[in-house]
Amino acid sequence: MVTTRRGAETWAEAAPSTRASAASTRPRSSPYVPTPLEQIGLAIFPATLIFGTIFSVLSPQTRSAPYDHVTQSHAQDPTMAPSYFARKSNLFNVLFVKQGWGWMSLAFILFVLLHPSLSTQVRRLQACVRWVLVTACWFFVTQWFFGPPIIDRGFRWTGGRCELAEMEVEMGDTSVGEKVTAVACKAAGGKWKGGHDISGHVFLLVLSTAFLMEEVGWAVLRWANWREDERTVVMADGATKSANVEAGVAAGAGRAQSWFGLSGKITGVVVGLNLWMLLMTAIYFHTWFEKLTGLLTATVGFYVVYIVPRFIPAVRGVVGMPGI
Ligand SMILES: CCCCCCCC/C=C\CCCCCCCC(=O)SCCNC(=O)CCNC(=O)[C@H](O)C(C)(C)COP(=O)(O)O
Numbered sequence: 001m002v003t004t005r006r007g008a009e010t011w012a013e014a015a016p017s018t019r020a021s022a023a024s025t026r027p028r029s030s031p032y033v034p035t036p037l038e039q040i041g042l043a044i045f046p047a048t049l050i051f052g053t054i055f056s057v058l059s060p061q062t063r064s065a066p067y068d069h070v071t072q073s074h075a076q077d078p079t080m081a082p083s084y085f086a087r088k089s090n091l092f093n094v095l096f097v098k099q100g101w102g103w104m105s106l107a108f109i110l111f112v113l114l115h116p117s118l119s120t121q122v123r124r125l126q127a128c129v130r131w132v133l134v135t136a137c138w139f140f141v142t143q144w145f146f147g148p149p150i151i152d153r154g155f156r157w158t159g160g161r162c163e164l165a166e167m168e169v170e171m172g173d174t175s176v177g178e179k180v181t182a183v184a185c186k187a188a189g190g191k192w193k194g195g196h197d198i199s200g201h202v203f204l205l206v207l208s209t210a211f212l213m214e215e216v217g218w219a220v221l222r223w224a225n226w227r228e229d230e231r232t233v234v235m236a237d238g239a240t241k242s243a244n245v246e247a248g249v250a251a252g253a254g255r256a257q258s259w260f261g262l263s264g265k266i267t268g269v270v271v272g273l274n275l276w277m278l279l280m281t282a283i284y285f286h287t288w289f290e291k292l293t294g295l296l297t298a299t300v301g302f303y304v305v306y307i308v309p310r311f312i313p314a315v316r317g318v319v320g321m322p323g324i
């Protein structure tokens, strides 16, 4: 942990050798795990899921509402649902989460275009490369993975299938059982039943929030030099150094300006709504184990895009690091 703070001017004016030696004398966090500050940010996700799950068990209103394990939800009738947020048709779900990757991407694009900390083309390009990587991760897990997405493949691997609806049985239609995606199954009138259904909502909300926290958080933190960078990286010669040694812009360069800007504030709204909806999913939907696997799947994507580059210089050369 850093014990001293430098003014923007001091840091910017210091000779590179002075900066490098200051960096090398600091106690280091490991490049293989998130920094202590990141750990606090990331702990919000399991804490929200644990709190929501405990709340759902303790709340008399939620406990007494009928729950259907096939649809992963409480009774949807407005008179029986334990809350407006327990209904899949709630506007925050339909307009926000169901288009969640779009909203996150919009906030991110605005930040990349408008925030002065991303002033160079290289920084913008590397931020976009990281967006493409997390988007590919989202796409493979929830939309398509050389056929059905990973969530639907996992459901089938764990014994799930599309169960025939009554009408299809009467009509002798057995093709419904062979549907390999949840969407196709439900559209054909079947029930997507019997397997482990990784929570797509938990996955999407955690990955998109962690992405915005990394991209906007580190950029703003270095821009304002509000707190000194704790990240460390493994160099090509194997030495571990502060990420600052690779920084193109001095920490604190924007100290005198607005730290977040309009785009940073928009990101804050998206992050706030994401966390609220994560809490709602935690309280009203899915089993605790499906929420946990949603969280773990998002954690793998986060680790690959944000931690792996810290200890593999060649990867870092392509994807860069936020704020550096
Ligand atoms: C060799 C092949 C290589 C392929 C490489 C693929 C790389 C993928 C990269 C990009 C492709 C996609 C481009 C995406 C552009 C992004 C723009 C958007 O954001 S799309 C519009 C908004 N749509 C969404 O946000 C949908 C979000 N919803 C979901 O993901 C799901 O509905 C859910 C996870 C919320 C859960 O669904 P549910 O049905 O279970 O409730």
Ligand SMILES: Nc1ncnc2c1ncn2[C@@H]1O[C@H](COP(=O)(O)O)[C@@H](OP(=O)(O)O)[C@H]1O
Pocket (backbone or CB within 6 Å): 071, 072, 073, 085, 086, 087, 088, 089, 090, 093, 197, 198, 199, 200, 201, 202, 277, 278, 280, 281, 285, 286
């Ligand atoms: N916070 C939330 N608000 C409303 N519906 C939610 C929700 N979290 C999950 N759901 C619903 O619960 C089901 C399982 O979600 P997921 O697997 O993505 O976590 C989905 O139903 P539908 O697919 O019928 O819309 C989804 O819409």
